[in-house]
Amino acid sequence: MRSVKWRPYLFVAPAIIVFLVFFIQPIFYMIYLSFHDWNFISPDKTFVGLGNFKELLSDPMFLEVIRNTLMYTFFTVLFSISIALLMSIWLNKQGWMYSFVQGAVFSPHIISLVSIAMLWMWIMDADYGLLNWVLSLVGLEKVPWLTDPNTALSSLIIIAVWKNIGYFTLIIIAGLQSIPKHLYEAAALDRTPPWRRFAKITFPMLSPSLFFLTIIGILDSIKVFETISIITKGGPLNSTNTLVYYIYENGFIFFKIGYASAAGVILLVILSILTLLYFKVLSKRVHYQ
């Protein structure tokens, strides 16, 4: 029977080894690199201590990058969830039209982000794009969607929201359908007005789904890369440069691996704090039946 003791470890060993080699080791390597000045290839890495972090935090461009990332994340998640909530309340009915719209709204989710980026680049083109053509039909002025520093980040948020809504709606509809009918029946007996029914039954019962969507929405948006790399390259005037693109740019275009790793460590810290926050604070407020 003694042999049983080591058997569980043997069983989990492959998973643990893969986890250590591909997840834990790179994180520690990144932290190690963040204290060095290195160009990725030369044999000597110069130790610079906290130099990279000092440089990062005193760089106005990096602060702009953080600001862009937070703005992008906040508005993307806010609009994605609120629009998806409205959509799902509207679409949570039987009938071929509703299922058709559900399918149509979901379709962006299964398209590759690269194709989406190319598509929207054309839709939002200042001169030949679809959006501006529509605006000109109703007599409105052209909007330089992607080429003006004031509108570029908003345009990227629109694209992200468009992409998110389908998946978010699906999750919320599933949440709505799992709310027990007897709660509504009880509320009907008490003649509860609709808005109260929403605030006291629908919303609390949906909170696990909304909580889940908030988490994946934030984690997803903070790591945005594809659309930025393809559509704006962080421009114009740094207005759409976000953390992950900034890391890529410094590491792989400017060959500043130490500096990029330091930014990577900051991303890691932000993500860890957010995750902790969810599970410590927010999860207590989520209502599970």
Add this chain to the structure above:
Amino acid sequence: MKKLSYLLTFTVMILVLAACGNSEATGSSGNSESDSEGNGPIEITYWYAWGDKIGENNENLVEQFNEMQDEIHVTAEFQGTYDELHSKTQAAMAAGNAPEVTQNEIASIETFAKAGMTQDLTAFVEEDAEEIAMDDFNPGLMGNSYVDDKLYGLPYLRSTPIVYINKTMFEEKGIDPASIQTWEDFQSAAQNLTDDEHVGISMPVDIWFYEAFVAQAGGEMVGENGEITFNGEGGVEALNLWKEMVEAGTMRVPGGEPQQASDMARQDFATGRAGMFFSSTADLTLMLQLAEENGYELETIMFPENEQRSVPTGGANLVMTSGLDGEKQQAAWEFIKFMTAPEQTAYASAYTGYLPSRLSAVESDTMQDLYKEKPQFKVAVDQLQYGNARPMIEGYPEVVKILTEEIQRLMLDPSLEAGDVLDQAAERSMSAIK
């Protein structure tokens, strides 16, 4: 059942271990694979940037090389833009599976050489002095080949920017393209071309063009000791010219991501909305085709002069990656020699519009016939006597990005002062070049 699970676990463990061991082995001894195979050809990989005509040219030349001999087999792989090519090469170097031969955009030669990613070719050239005939390379193109007096790259697909002109539109407005010699001529031609539907020139903010104007104004981008000097007199004068033209509405500057902005400028010119357009001579074949499709005549002229006539050269040099064993090095060298030989440079030039990088190639029948048939090809070669190297300091790619941003800021808000914008760019660049 128990036995089966043990067996399964062990199999998985062994597979995992074997996979780990294997990847280490290929890192160190992957190069010797071909020896053990015996008499097969030596396999080498070649990475190149840009598709379309340029990509076809690369593929065709590699095919010619493979058919010509059976000692070496080259596989050509497309890697996107120069930036993408560079970052992929770098990542591949770190992973230990870099291509044997690749391209360096000429401003990056020093960065790659100093990082130890590329092979010093001096010894190869000395050994093969007669065959390679270094004197035959156009001296105007050699400025970006040496780092600390050692040769790191040979001129391959090289270019200069030239002015593309919609001749049909010029004729309608009664302007003679040949009359554009100085900055004033250039400005007034742009003025005459501009009306409600047309604009003189459409130009993206591209530091390559800015380098041209700064040098024409007698300034320098980077000083002798690697210090930033583009915010000097010449730089300010160059930017003021652009600013004046934007304010007068004779120059359109599309915004957005650099590649997109340059596509938009090209579109403006191709559709006849802009009368002039700056681009690499490498675009010539494509632009001739576009002009024909859109029904106008295309002409090319040199960049205008101010204090002096000057243009930066551009394009890519061929380099060999470092850390190869003797056999691969020899194979890579044979391939580089072939690609940069007079016959191939003439072929590439005629196919794309890139410069013939060898003097003897310019004199060859292929090129002379081409110049007679399509005189547009000749301009870049004539202009090359005014060609200069691009700055090669480490960190230049980042300087380019910062400068692009600051100039774009001015283009969006022409009430700013050119001098302030450039000072700001110079200050921000300090941390990039260190």
